[in-house]
Amino acid sequence: MHEEIVISGFGGQGVMFMGKFIAYIAMKEGYRLTYMPSYGAEVRGGTANCTVIISKEEIASPLSSSPSTIVVMNKPSLDKFCPRLKKEGLLILNSSLIDKEPERSDIKVIKLPANKLAEDAGNIRSANMVMLGAYLSLKKLTSVEKACRLLQDVLPERWHGLLEVNRKSLISGGDFAQR
Amino acid sequence: MSEKVLMCGNEVVGEAAIQAGCRFYAGYPITPQNELTAYMARRMPEEGGVFIQAESELAAISMVFGASLAGARAMTSSSSPGISLKQEGISYLAGNELPAVIVNMMRGGPGLGNIAPAQSDYFQATKGGGHGDYNLIVFGPANVQELAELMGAAFDLADRYRNPVLILGDGILGQMMEPVKIKKRVGKLACPEKDWILTGAKGRSPRIIRSLILKEGELEKHNRHLQDKFRVMKEKEILYEEEGIDDAEIILVAYGTSARIAKAALNQVKSEGIRAGIIRPITLWPFPEKVIADVSSRINCFLVIEMSAGQMVEDVRLAVSGKCPVHFYGRTGGGVPTAEEISRKIRELL
Numbered sequence: 001m002h003e004e005i006v007i008s009g010f011g012g013q014g015v016m017f018m019g020k021f022i023a024y025i026a027m028k029e030g031y032r033l034t035y036m037p038s039y040g041a042e043v044r045g046g047t048a049n050c051t052v053i054i055s056k057e058e059i060a061s062p063l064s065s066s067p068s069t070i071v072v073m074n075k076p077s078l079d080k081f082c083p084r085l086k087k088e089g090l091l092i093l094n095s096s097l098i099d100k101e102p103e104r105s106d107i108k109v110i111k112l113p114a115n116k117l118a119e120d121a122g123n124i125r126s127a128n129m130v131m132l133g134a135y136l137s138l139k140k141l142t143s144v145e146k147a148c149r150l151l152q153d154v155l156p157e158r159w160h161g162l163l164e165v166n167r168k169s170l171i172s173g174g175d176f177a178q179r
Numbered sequence: 180m181s182e183k184v185l186m187c188g189n190e191v192v193g194e195a196a197i198q199a200g201c202r203f204y205a206g207y208p209i210t211p212q213n214e215l216t217a218y219m220a221r222r223m224p225e226e227g228g229v230f231i232q233a234e235s236e237l238a239a240i241s242m243v244f245g246a247s248l249a250g251a252r253a254m255t256s257s258s259s260p261g262i263s264l265k266q267e268g269i270s271y272l273a274g275n276e277l278p279a280v281i282v283n284m285m286r287g288g289p290g291l292g293n294i295a296p297a298q299s300d301y302f303q304a305t306k307g308g309g310h311g312d313y314n315l316i317v318f319g320p321a322n323v324q325e326l327a328e329l330m331g332a333a334f335d336l337a338d339r340y341r342n343p344v345l346i347l348g349d350g351i352l353g354q355m356m357e358p359v360k361i362k363k364r365v366g367k368l369a370c371p372e373k374d375w376i377l378t379g380a381k382g383r384s385p386r387i388i389r390s391l392i393l394k395e396g397e398l399e400k401h402n403r404h405l406q407d408k409f410r411v412m413k414e415k416e417i418l419y420e421e422e423g424i425d426d427a428e429i430i431l432v433a434y435g436t437s438a439r440i441a442k443a444a445l446n447q448v449k450s451e452g453i454r455a456g457i458i459r460p461i462t463l464w465p466f467p468e469k470v471i472a473d474v475s476s477r478i479n480c481f482l483v484i485e486m487s488a489g490q491m492v493e494d495v496r497l498a499v500s501g502k503c504p505v506h507f508y509g510r511t512g513g514g515v516p517t518a519e520e521i522s523r524k525i526r527e528l529l
Binding site: 020023024027032033034035036037039040059060061062063065 | 294442
């Protein structure tokens with residue numbers, strides 16, 4: 001297994017948290033990994049992104065010029081990263097905020113109304129967990145159930161009241177991607 | 180911490196320093212190393228240590244000077260423009276033979292530059308930086324685990340040689356998270372007793388720490404003593420990693436983040452049948468010149484990769500001394516080379 005993931009969206013959509021959580025899951029599953037956030041001025045107000053590389057082997061570069069998966073939460077992210085996605089790569093797209101069709105036919109596309117599914121689960125801000133649920137159910141890094149358990153480790157205690165909403169969101173995203 | 184945890188490079192620097200017995204940190208904020216300052220603000224009080232957000236970089240390095248002469252394991256950190264401001268203090272530390280650890284998470288320059296990762300402070304780090312004839316031991320770690328280990332080594336070597344040690348990282352290394360195990364370093368490994376520190380002269384004659392030495396011939400004598408020390412460092416402290424250099428036709432030389440990208444390129448061209456190897460200096464000063472000199476007469480050429488306009492390449496050329504061509508590929512001003520760019524360059528050269 002060698003997976004290079006780029007996650008991208010508006011600052012505040014939980015892009016960095018999603019990346020760190022995937023990194024944590026990968027560590028718990030015994031993989032090698034690197035997590036690299038964008039830390040430029042674009043984080044404030046604009047589009048933020050991070051790169052997670054997961055592998056059985058030693059990871060050379062922590063950067064990815066052609067990721068195998070991209071998770072895009074907003075339109076600017078689609079425009080920026082879709083051209084870089086590897087042939088046959090996986091695009092997970094938040095269709096609640098992106099009304100545009102990806103301009104490629106050589107990739108696998110999963111469209112997810114993440115904001116709506118998150119709202120249904122109880123909190124629109126857990127759209128990132130909907131996207132993550134979809135990712136996990138497709139790539140099988142770990143089971144959605146185990147991810148729900150691991151979430152307790154990474155979520156600061158003051159937010160533990162939100163564990164249930166996050167759990168529902170993960171499951172909802174996973175189920176949607178399987179349909 | 181016996182289990183692996185997920186931490187970013189900047190935080191790992193802080194925790195590894197604390198585990199190595201560092202109890203004094205003074206710093207002034209600058210991106211991309213702020214996580215370190217924030218981490219120390221939180222952790223130092225927990226350990227009974229001192230954290231000071233100084234009013235300036237000059238103040239921070241001078242506070243480290245004071246803490247060091249009183250016997251504490253002391254450190255400061257910054258990024259490129261801030262490290263430039265600290266150079267006077269670093270020269271004074273070296274002149275007064277005071278141990279200290281300085282961390283530079285490099286960003287794009289010159290001037291205020293930008294906050295993107297860079298390696299353009301190599302000259303400053305390895306060729307003096309401040310005034311006078313002195314050297315620092317300079318480490319160029321390439322991953323978060325190595326960063327943790329070299330922090331511990333940095334404090335030991337600083338004490339052993341009574342000389343500042345510099346960790347030369349970059350924005351990527353500081354921001355990147357990787358699983359890491361941080362070991363507690365118990366005691367000072369083979370470090371001499373600090374019988375020179377200023378503790379108040381109760382019941383003994385006063386000790387003096389100064390770098391102003393005016394008496395005729397005395398400063399030269401002091402400098403000869405410092406040079407003897409630097410010679411021992413050159414004999415004993417060189418660290419590097421190599422891969423595939425025995426049957427290589429081309430050898431890449433790169434350190435830190437560049438070395439990781441170079442390795443990715445190496446894997447690409449090896450699958451095409453190109454015999455390529457890599458030498459990764461871990462100490463940038465003292466520089467691993469011997470291994471480079473040794474292979475230079477039997478290979479086709481070297482390719483040096485840096486996130487600069489070409490600085491370490493000069494040390495490679497000195498080591499090679501004309502025995503084979505030394506090529507360079509670099510990006511500057513915060514640009515980061517891609518593995519594809521490096522692979523293309525390798526194919527061009529063969």
